[in-house]
Amino acid sequence: MPASRKIHLRPTPFCYVLAGLLFAMWLSAINWENNLGLLVLAMVGSVAVVSAVHARRNLADLEITAGKVFPVFAGQYASLIIQTRNRKGHDSYDLCFDSPPMPQVKIPAHLAQLPAGSHRSCELIVDAHSRGRHEVPGVRVSTLYPLGLFRAWFWQPLTLNYLVYPQPAGSQIQPEHFAKMGWYSSSATLRPGEEFYELRPYLPGESLHHVAWKLVAKGRPWLVKEFATDGLEHPIFDFSHLSGEDVEQRLSQLALWIQESHQDDNLYGLRLPVIYYPPSSGEEHYHRCLTALAIYETEEKRKARKRRHHSRSSKKR
Amino acid sequence: MKISGPFHKPAESISRGLVYWPIASLAYASVPFIFHLSWRGSLFICLLILWRVYLEFRRLNLPSSWITAPLVIPFLAILLAEHHTIFGEEAGTLFLIGLLSIRLLELHTVRDYMITCITCYFLVVVSLLFAQGIIMSVYLFTAILLVTVSLIHLHMGSNLRASFRPALRLGMKIVVPALPLALFAFVFFPRFQGKLTLEYHSIKIGVQDSLEAGNIAQMKKDNRLAFRVEFANDQCPVSGELYWRCFVLNTTDGWRWWNGSKNRQMTGFKERPGLKYTQNITLTPQVQRWMVALDYPITIPTGALMCEGQILKNNLYGASKRQYTVVSQPEQRPQDLSPETQRRCLMLPRTLSPLVKRLVGRWKTKQKPPEALATEALRFFRDHQFIYTLDPEPVEGQDALVDFLFRQRAGFCEHYATAFAILMRTAGVPARIVTGYMGGEYNPYGRFYAIRQDHAHAWCEIWIQNKGWVRMDPTAVLAVKNPTPKALLHAAQQGMSVEGQASSLPSPRPSLWRQPAWWTKLSRAPRLWWELAEIQWNRWVVGYDRHSQEKLFKHLGMTQFRWLAVLAAALGGTAVSGALAAAWLKRQGKKADHLRRSYETFCSNLAAAGVKRKKWEGPCDFTRRAALAFPLQAEQIRRIGLQYTRLCYGTSPTEKALVKELTARIKKLGIPKAPVN
Amino acid sequence: MKKRLDRVVDQVKRVVIGKEPALRMSLCCLIAKGHLLIEDLPGMGKTTLARTLAKVLGMDVRRIQFTSDLLPADILGCSIFDKQSQQFVFRPGPIFGQMVLADEINRAPPKTQSALLEAMEEGQASIDGTTYAMPHPFFVIATQNPHHLVGTYPLPESQLDRFLIRIDLGFPDRETEREMLTGVNRRDLINDLEPAMSPADLSAMQEEAAKVHVSQALTNYLLDLVNHSRCMADGGSGLSPRAGMFLCRASQAWAFMEGREMVMPEDVQAVFPGVAIHRLRSGTVASGMAMVEQILKAVPVP
Structure with missing residues (x-):
């Protein structure tokens, strides 16, 4: 399953800023025939490219499973537990979990570090505004690691159900008789x-x-x-x-x-x-x-x- | 289903203590610029950085924009006072550094952090406009590493102490594979011919096309490299004859000298029998639009023009040449004297003092040929105790010449050259000034001469019928009195007699005034080696331009230099090297888990023999079970189990040697055989 | 050290026959500085085991028989007005002993239970506003009848979490039972036993056990186990972080008893049922055991 998973890569705004600056420097290096400048430009560019490779690597071989969800009352926040196991030989860092199809996801989950071979759980905080059985179709796992120039992400379909009870409210007296x-x-x-x-x-x-x-x-x-x-x-x-x-x-x-x-x-x-x-x-x-x-x-x-x-x-x- | 929604914005605050990284990056990346900034500006930036560090250290609140924004004003004032502008490379970059340092005071979000680090990358590239040496490049490489590590820190998590080592390791894992990639791109990425209308405003190297008081003195204080020369077939003149001509100045207003005549192009000269020097000259990149050649060039390199006075000039419409080959013959003196040139070369400043006329008149009475007159003038300099000094009292006003000739009698090449030229002109001999360099420092390892800014020199040429323009160097006859070390050094460099002693062949660089002989001897070899390294660096890295690239491609068999083909090759190569880097990284990751892998081999071997490890079975239990199943190899199996557990769970750190030993043992065991019964 | 431990085991074995695994587990709990909960039907030898252990370890034993009318003051002690000195004098209750044997703890009302458990957890007891520290090796062996018996107040989960290890004894096999029937009275045997170890020795052992090396790989294994328990479908809320800590301590103690300098996955697996069963929210011991097994088999050993 993880092998066939497609990891997308998208440059962040900072990457565009860097690219713009480098382009300007490239023009001036061409202008002044500053060959060493071109070399260092190539160096910075290569660092960015290699960082993209590392960003993808950071997401490789992660196994995402849905954990338990405790039901909540409407108006509260539900926390959806997501289990992540790192099957690689090296640590993963800065993993961010969210679910764009679900606007209810209030706080994306975040794992700062996931050591090699271990597994951790984290929770997506969901705004439970209406009662009923709700479903999260999956999570998007993304990372900015290592340089923040590229964001790598993949979509993990999951069946994450959570139950929202009606909000306890009302003013009628409890029937005792x-x-x-x-x-x-x-x-x-x-x-x-x-x-x-x-x-x-x-x-x-x-x-x-x-x-x-x-x-x-x-x-x-x-x-x-x-x-x-x-x-x-x-x-x-x-x-x-x-x-x-x-x-x-x-x-x-x-x-x-x-x-x-x-x-x-x-x-x-x-x-x-x-x-x-x-x-x-x-x-x-x-x-x-x-x-x-x-x-x-x-x-x-x-x-x-x-x-x-x-x-x-x-x-x- | 819309999967790719927006990602959350990086406006959150960074954790405490993390801010030291962008501060360090900025400080480190700004160091090369500090030399271009006055102590006031540097102090200002240092104080800002220290302030921010203090705030972080004491965990104080950051100042608001109301406090930080006005800080721009003093910095702007400092910049304007020194550079008179905030545009241009130098002032602009310094302004950027100042702004970043001020912004540092408010830095607390992820965005600020990222922008600071990215700008640091930019600063690293910019600093190459100012210096391109080896040391600088190494420094910049470390700066890139530092900025990368800072960025990694931001994304690695909060525990700073624990993450430093992995961050550094990862930084190396990013920067080191990036290096071959960058080299590949550098070598194969097509260069474009580009000439935008941007100009350097400062930090030029080289002589100027006019001579004014103090011009050369300024250059003498600068020991940066101007150009390098290799002689073909190792045929080179003695060092006293190393006159590198750059400009010929024939017009004066008594104060300033310049070339008044229109640039008349000349064709090359035919080679005549006699001494011939073929020079391979490499100009430093900062040098703009002029070319040097040994006296007197006879060929014209491609892209260059030869102008009146047998000097070479860059073809203004082409890219400036940095490397060229030129042939010179010392006997091929310039022979041309147009009437216009003659007029200019006899022109006297309008305010020429009668004192000068009287002096020259004394020599002229005897109706001597020009050579004799020149000798008279030189004798005048020598006999009247003229001295060579780089710091003469300033001679001012209209009577500067008189002041120099009759009162002060101290100065350096430009004073002597101008005085001599005017004396000759007064005597009716056409005379002009040539500026350029004299001498050079020989590097026996690389077999080249290095000519620095402080080799700059000015001398004279006088017109002698039937001989042409003859070189006269009045500075060479001087005696150095009360020598300051620097003046002594320069005097010696320029082949002058020290204390009246005529020196015909000065050593390339005489022992310095203060340095003991042993030090000179010791430091000579490394210095020369360093020079060699620098020239190789300049040739292969700094000098690797479009032409070198074309040459390389031709050498590689790409006879027809095709832009698109090269681009495709470059992209393909980049992809291939990227894939290689990825593969390498993957291997690195696996290597870390060597122990585990060899244990897995052990398990799969045993599984092949029929004893399969359950995934939850611990190594002790498993090896015990396996040992029971294979009584013949029981001892070995047990030992492997013991060793593995010791490595995996024991106190001692996993040592490579031990893991290797274990791997060897597992290999030796192979697939055990069940006992035959 | 190991020899001395073996001697202890031998001594106890003379009295409590056929219960060596349970015995080792209780020793392990003792060395890990935890408290022990023995859960089984009446008459299975819970009290005998506890008493024998105390005697062999040379500790001073206090026994509290929990009944439905037992009050907290009966355990902790109370202040009594002394007429001679005209002052309140504190009379320490039976809990101030090195080894406290809390018999049938679930027969007392929750208030009384919590008095005991608080003392266990904090290592001190607050009575009338004054805090009294417990003696140094302080070890509580609580015995508990299965919940389904009449007249019990089951311990809440939070209280159960304070016991490091829970064991059950089970019925003895036929031979053992025959020996019990034909042999000397067990109670008399206890009186004949000689202490094989002093409390000071025990303290030293506890120190030593705490130093047993726990490697990175093993920590990962522990975390995986705990984590897996938390995301099981029917495992309640799973093991608490405290349970994880206890598990680590118990594994160290077990490895120490095995005479090893480092903790192995096998050690963890040995103590895991004892540590985990009573913490996983499950109706019966049998289902708890099944769950523990499920966890152990699901998590791969590194």
Whole structure:
């Protein structure tokens, strides 16, 4: 693979400056028949030419692979890890990684030195402005080494995917009593928990254990003390229950809730029109939920769907 | 997909400490120019550089443009005071250096760094306009290396201490392969005939076509080389006879002498029996538009003209000749005396003092032939204790001649020549002044004469019926009194009698006044060798011009010099040498990993025998396994493993000899055979 | 030096049978100035190994049995008001010993665990605003039950990172077990052991081991290993720079134990599982081991 890779070479502005100066000197050397001047001119020119050879050599036998990418929230910066291995017998210097097809690449990655035979990783900082799964088609590796007169570069196709979660934002209060909205199964599955949760009317046939006797003694009706337990009365964040028209806002709100719950180590579930995750906790669940939010119908898809819908309805007509 | 977008701009700051490199490059590249700058200018630039170094050292903030920009004014003032202009090669270059030094104070971005270094390359080339010696060239080569290393440093990373050695090594790897490439381009790249309307404004070498008080004295203080001469068949005149004529001056206003008559071209002369000297003359590149020849040239080299007074001149419309061959015969005196010339050669300054007339009148009463009159004049100089000195009191005004003849009686060749010419003219003998060089320094190794600026001389020629123009050198009869070392030296050089002693054959360069004899003896050989090196340098490098190139091509069999063919050959050759350089570099890179390669050979040998090393297997494990598999060669394998691990992981540095030993051992082992069972 | 080490190994082997690799690994950890984590089921001889080591090395042993109600002050010690001198007097806890045996560390709540781990990391403990330095050879052997057992508080990754080497003991083979059953009581054997080395000797060894040469090529190999762990698909965040440092130190110690003056790739490979397994985020030891193997096999030896 590295053998067939084409390394391009392009003179930098400084090279043109030098060429201009040398041309002027060449004219004057011709004018005054300054032969030694011609020799030294040739010398400086040759140094530039040899430096171009070194610039190409600097990029030869580099193996570029994509590393891991950690998902980020929209509005943050994602860092794409790029692994570079130097397969040559000599060190490489001043390697710059960027990706011109991707205007999101904010900060190109830079490796000052890559010793012979070793590998290093560096990161491309990408401006993650919109949620979704994004793809970087590859990286351009360039170098100004050794003299800065020529820039050698090559294009390395890579599959660098990165995931951007919706930006956590919103002002709605976290739903804590979704149980009442009927998302839980019947109370028969209730297990005794530790935390007092609420009082509800006594249903005949229930165990007498949890009846609030103190209240009964005060003359109140029979009420049953209900206790919250793991996996049950935890909220399920539902996309369809959120008010507001804007899909992105609703997703942001969900992301915020998920983030808060995760930080507080609470259990939570997520329901989107297409997917349902029952309440759980932990890193894996957290990322699974956020991923679902991230890839939920992006702008383009929605438009495409609307268009389809539109055309269908017009056909009907 | 658009892959080739813009690259990010180099506006970022350079890391601290890196700035010493462009400073060093600039300082180093400017050194050749410092000699052309006064101490004031040099001090100014030194202070600027020191200031920047101080700022960097103390990690202070850099001054703003408001502070640095006005610094141009004092520097401009210094330049204008000395050069009266900021244009032209010298002043312009010095101005550029000044600007760069001022700019240095603000240098902190990559762009500034690059521009400074690139301008340093430029300065290196420019400095060749001023000097072209061997030492200079070597110096410039090191300057190119330094600038290259500076540029490498910028792109090598931040750790300065650690990167110095690799940067230097890489600098050598760039500069050394560039050298053959440059030589190739130098030899084969076609030269163009070019004459743009650019002129040198300063630093000329050579005599001028007019004579004014002090002209020659100035030249005497300059010991740069003017030209070199080789004589064909080693036939050369004695050194007292080495008169190199350059200009003939026949007109005067009492103060200045010049050639008043129109340039009348002459054809060459036929060779007559008698002494004949064929000279091969090489002029230094700085010499412009004049040609020298030994008295008296009879042939005209190509591209030259012969003018009245039997002097050679460059054909103004051709390229100036630097190397030419001319034949001279001392007996072929100029014989022409046109009426116009005669009139000019008898012309007297209008304000000629009666004192002079009276003096000449005394000699003339006896109605002597011109020769006798000349002898009288020479005797006058000798008997009245005229002395030779390079620093006479300045003689001024209309009565300069009287002052010189009757009061001061001290001076050097131009005084004596002018005085003698006027005395002769007063006596009615046509006389003119010839300027050029006299003497020369013989180099026995290269068998040539080197003639320097301080060999400049002026002498007279008088017209004698039936003989033509006869050379008269009044300076030669002088006695040197109260000699200053320099005057003594010059006197001796010009074949004068010292302390009244007539010297017929002065040695090429007599022992200097202060130097002991042993030093002269010791220093003579190296100096002469050095001269030889210089002439070879001048001939092969400095003198390698279009004509030499053409000659070379002809020699190579390219009978028809074709511009395009040469260009194609040059480009092809450049490509080939570039490819060779690349191949060489590739080999260099591989060489560094010799140890690894020989280990790989070892592994592949064993793999061929059936024991393949897994890529993650360490050398100890592998050799142990291999030794078990090949009990016959177990000892050898084990030893190889041990040696390799010691070299690769041990404390001792990888020595070439040890690696070689290991390679030999691996070779000896070859592909081991599995035991037969 | 090597002889002396061998004597130590021989002595310990008399008590802890059939566990030589684990034993060597723990010695290596000791010489590399690191702390040891032994992880296995109860009754596999963790405590016996620790005790035997301490006895043979002539160090003074403090044992802390971690329980769910253990408080930080129970480990570090506390200041007590002395009526006679009318002052607070510091009573050092069991952690102020040369060798601390922290049994079943994951049975204590995280607060208590972190008190121990902080002392391990810093080499000092801050109690009531005063800092107390640990004794000089300070070596913590922590034992831990596998996570899936009831009543455990698993150590977080950051805490696990402080242990240089983690080993497990595994079931003994049939013969060994037979010997254990028929032979003398192990505890009695420990009491009979003679110290084979003094703490001063150990310090000297630690100094020596730190001087073992690490060549450029080997550093590259180490870096490659660490780097590879970071870019593996399922390896969590990979090995930390500290892990890299520990790996280098452990390799030096291993090479020292092998009697070499330089570190070889084999040394690195020997200690790599011990250093890496507990640092790679993975559910079980088995998958950690698989991952370690994967890394080792992916990175070519220079």
